[in-house]
Amino acid sequence: MTSTTAPAAPVPDAAACTHTDTVARFFRALSDPTRLRLLEFVLAAERTSAECVEHVGISQPRVSVHLTCLVDCGYVTARRDGRKLVYSVGDPRVADLVVLARALAADNASALDCCPLIPSADRP
Amino acid sequence: MTSTTAPAAPVPDAAACTHTDTVARFFRALSDPTRLRLLEFVLAAERTSAECVEHVGISQPRVSVHLTCLVDCGYVTARRDGRKLVYSVGDPRVADLVVLARALAADNASALDCCPLIPSADRP
């Protein structure tokens, strides 16, 4: 944690004072169905790029971009194994976050479907 | 658990099997800086619409849309008090989600700034 190492920071808690924009961008990484699908796929087990491509069913370049994004945001880490790159989730809090969000989303799924600002794909 | 009520469903747990698209849309509600700012503002205390408008500094119609979105997604609830609408957060898990995300985002803030797919506003 970076907050525990800060001795006399002008802010009481680094985590609590992270710019809201940064947190929003952090959420944005999970707001795309393809990226979320990838994250949950990697969350279940270590996966290679090729496995991810097959799982989500979109082009390899696009999957590469999404995975890079997930790595940049700190959700997953990449490791080379021979010719392949293997992606995995190191921080257990990522699973916590997804589980928590899933529980909340499940309890509000029906209402969520009616939100006009965020229309669902199959409900135009 | 809801799985006990499902007799022969092909899925083990309703919460765990909520469509990924739905969860992604749930995250999308928090992926906008203005909405996240509003949520955290309401999270701290009950707020009226007018207070929210002043806090985020954008037009009233836009705030109305954002607040409606947050209500639809189940993050906040609205209550009428005289002429005003008062918004509050009922589910404590919402706070948990935000705190957890803040902690994760804080630990990856620097890397997040470098993610080209999700560029920050002040870093073109």
Added chain:
DNA sequence: GCATACTATGCGGGTAGGCAAATAGCTCTA
């Protein structure tokens, strides 16, 4: 060193969703 996976980057197009401004609708006071 060369060939072959495997992965990343650039380009162009289409849609989603952000904003302000104008306006309609609802709720309480007088």
Added chain:
DNA sequence: TAGAGCTATTTGCCTACCCGCATAGTATGC
């Protein structure tokens, strides 16, 4: 029942971002 205050909806514009396709780059194996 007016009238004033508060909130929601509509319109139009513009930017962000997702996509596939083509291609460049890099690490590994022979």
